[in-house]
Amino acid sequence: MLKFLRLLTALIACVLSNAALAECRMGAVDALPERALIHLPSKPSTVAMPLLVLLHGSTSNGAEMLRDSGMAETADRHGFIVVAPNGGIPAGRGFVWNIPGVPTVTGALPPRTARDDIGYLTGLVDRMIATGCVDGARVYATGLSGGGRMTSLLGCHVPHRFAAIAPVVGLRAGRPLEGDPDRVDPSTCRPGIPMPVLAFSGDADTTNPISGGGAPYWRYSQTTALARWAALNGCSRPYARTIDASDYEQGYTLCRGDATVAVRVKRGGGHSWSTVDNEAMWAFLSHHTR
Numbered sequence: 001m002l003k004f005l006r007l008l009t010a011l012i013a014c015v016l017s018n019a020a021l022a023e024c025r026m027g028a029v030d031a032l033p034e035r036a037l038i039h040l041p042s043k044p045s046t047v048a049m050p051l052l053v054l055l056h057g058s059t060s061n062g063a064e065m066l067r068d069s070g071m072a073e074t075a076d077r078h079g080f081i082v083v084a085p086n087g088g089i090p091a092g093r094g095f096v097w098n099i100p101g102v103p104t105v106t107g108a109l110p111p112r113t114a115r116d117d118i119g120y121l122t123g124l125v126d127r128m129i130a131t132g133c134v135d136g137a138r139v140y141a142t143g144l145s146g147g148g149r150m151t152s153l154l155g156c157h158v159p160h161r162f163a164a165i166a167p168v169v170g171l172r173a174g175r176p177l178e179g180d181p182d183r184v185d186p187s188t189c190r191p192g193i194p195m196p197v198l199a200f201s202g203d204a205d206t207t208n209p210i211s212g213g214g215a216p217y218w219r220y221s222q223t224t225a226l227a228r229w230a231a232l233n234g235c236s237r238p239y240a241r242t243i244d245a246s247d248y249e250q251g252y253t254l255c256r257g258d259a260t261v262a263v264r265v266k267r268g269g270g271h272s273w274s275t276v277d278n279e280a281m282w283a284f285l286s287h288h289t290r
């Protein structure tokens with residue numbers, strides 16, 4: 001009986017300890033170097049909340065992305081945290097993301113001394129989880145243009161960290177194939193586990209045209225990227241549907257692990273966040289956990 005009581009006491013202490021560790025410590029969030037680029041919902045929870053990593057476009061910055069996307073207001077409605085960090089390479093009036101082996105909008109490859117942005121972003125997520133305010137099973141990523149390409153890279157290389165991704169005017173599935181840039185180099189995107197994807201784009205985008213072409217970092221079409229993610233996720237049923245007079249969707253279902261793949265296209269939409277329905281994005285992302 002004494003041994004049983006000791007065991008029970010130890011179990012209770014363990015549960016209480018874990019509960020304490022799970023409690024959201026706002027002071028720890030306030031101490032993070034990126035605090036100015038973190039938006040907490042208007043009514044934050046005392047327990048771990050979902051996290052959306054929001055990545056700016058090339059030559060922009062996190063503060064502009066947080067302002068222009070309207071994601072702070074969406075977070076207030078649904079009770080999740082948003083972090084909008086800056087890219088690791090200064091460029092123009094802001095920053096660009098380090099996507100190894102792919103030229104930035106400056107036309108140059110990332111310098112060898114550039115920050116490892118995959119390592120930085122996963123480290124940032126880990127630091128936020130350590131505050132007790134972020135649920136590690138509900139971490140998501142989205143981003144605009146160059147941030148959309150960086151979001152795609154995260155899905156390719158660290159799928160265990162992100163439960164779903166939603167690239168905006170920047171869906172990729174690896175580098176363009178050397179010698180045939182209208183195709184994907186399959187060796188540069190091998191996530192190993194299914195990755196749910198919902199992308200957004202506009203059919204009048206001349207910067208990252210959905211039909212392909214454009215700058216060296218773009219080249220292959222959105223349809224090619226979509227098909228590659230479908231293959232990676234083991235999807236077997238393609239579909240197309242009209243959402244409303246302005247938007248249509250193409251994608252794949254019957255995928256491993258419920259990891260559907262789709263893109264919503266805005267008719268007449270350009271290269272901007274205006275192609276996005278924030279509510280639809282969050283409904284998709286929040287459906288998935290790791």
